[in-house]
Amino acid sequence: MSQDQNDIVPPEVERVRHELKRRTLTVAAADYITPAMRRITFVCPELADFISAAPDDHIKLFFDTGEEKPAMRDYTPRRYDNDRRSLTIDFAIHDAGPATAWAVAARPGDTLEIGGPRGSAVVKGPVAHWLLIGDETALPAIGRRIEEAEAGASVTAIIAVPSSDDRQVFGTEADVDLRWIDRAGAVATDPAPFLGALRDVDLPPQTFAWIGAEARVARAARNFLVEERGHPLTWMNASGYWVADQAGVSEKNM
Numbered sequence: 001m002s003q004d005q006n007d008i009v010p011p012e013v014e015r016v017r018h019e020l021k022r023r024t025l026t027v028a029a030a031d032y033i034t035p036a037m038r039r040i041t042f043v044c045p046e047l048a049d050f051i052s053a054a055p056d057d058h059i060k061l062f063f064d065t066g067e068e069k070p071a072m073r074d075y076t077p078r079r080y081d082n083d084r085r086s087l088t089i090d091f092a093i094h095d096a097g098p099a100t101a102w103a104v105a106a107r108p109g110d111t112l113e114i115g116g117p118r119g120s121a122v123v124k125g126p127v128a129h130w131l132l133i134g135d136e137t138a139l140p141a142i143g144r145r146i147e148e149a150e151a152g153a154s155v156t157a158i159i160a161v162p163s164s165d166d167r168q169v170f171g172t173e174a175d176v177d178l179r180w181i182d183r184a185g186a187v188a189t190d191p192a193p194f195l196g197a198l199r200d201v202d203l204p205p206q207t208f209a210w211i212g213a214e215a216r217v218a219r220a221a222r223n224f225l226v227e228e229r230g231h232p233l234t235w236m237n238a239s240g241y242w243v244a245d246q247a248g249v250s251e252k253n254m
């Protein structure tokens with residue numbers, strides 16, 4: 001079925017550039033929305049012109065670690081409201097790292113410097129079905145894609161979370177088939193649960209597959225879709241949102 005897709009003109013991915021701005025945000029609220037996800041809502045007058053044109057945009061977060069230069073990490077603008085001058089970021093909490101440590105300790109009144117988004121990749125064109133694949137670090141981008149999808153849009157999402165308590169509910173009028181992988185203590189770097197879920201997943205014509213997960217997992221999922229399911233690369237975007245055993249490293253658009 002998917003091979004038919006090689007004959008269909010792929011969607012255009014429009015690269016939209018934004019003026020690169022740095023802003024200093026103040027924490028307005030910080031709460032665990034699930035055991036491993038801390039949602040932080042920030043306010044700042046300069047968010048009046050914040051723009052994020054695609055659900056998988058990222059901003060740079062700057063963390064003071066006492067070194068000469070701050071540590072930089074990429075995060076997804078989960079929600080923003082120009083009128084309220086607010087921005088929400090969801091932090092997947094893992095063992096260690098400056099972003100995680102900062103998010104765990106964050107309290108109202110704390111400040112954080114951010115930059116961007118520098119640009120957005122807006123997928124345009126004849127997408128009839130979205131296949132969204134990711135772990136908890138991609139849950140903000142996947143959640144945004146689902147919540148921003150138009151009424152009746154067709155979406156299948158395969159999402160791995162640390163435990164069943166980390167599943168989320170999305171407000172959407174899209175037609176969404178959510179398939180959760182509860183790792184229940186298993187490592188996030190094993191692609192097997194994703195490959196098992198992809199073996200039989202429907203790939204109707206004009207399916208766009210989006211993947212965000214640990215780099216090895218993302219690459220394995222992408223290769224599986226191409227090699228085992230015949231899905232064209234032109235109908236796909238895969239990124240390593242983090243790389244095991246490497247701090248502050250990602251592999252975008254692999």
Ligand SMILES: Cc1cc2nc3c(=O)[nH]c(=O)nc-3n(C[C@H](O)[C@H](O)[C@H](O)COP(=O)(O)OP(=O)(O)OC[C@H]3O[C@@H](n4cnc5c(N)ncnc54)[C@H](O)[C@@H]3O)c2cc1C
Pocket residue numbers: 056057058073074075076077089090091092093094095096097098099100101136137138140141188239240241242243244245246247248249250251252
């Ligand atoms: C485009 C993009 C958007 C992203 N959006 C989000 C987002 O909205 N929310 C979010 O939580 N993350 C998001 N990420 C992932 C996030 O940037 C990384 O997980 C980042 O490494 C976390 O920084 P840290 O300081 O906590 O850990 P680091 O200092 O970077 O890493 C310390 C150690 O932890 C490991 N590690 C890093 N992340 C994880 C993890 N999630 N689970 C287990 N081990 C890990 C590293 O391999 C390293 O060994 C995004 C990444 C990209 C590329």
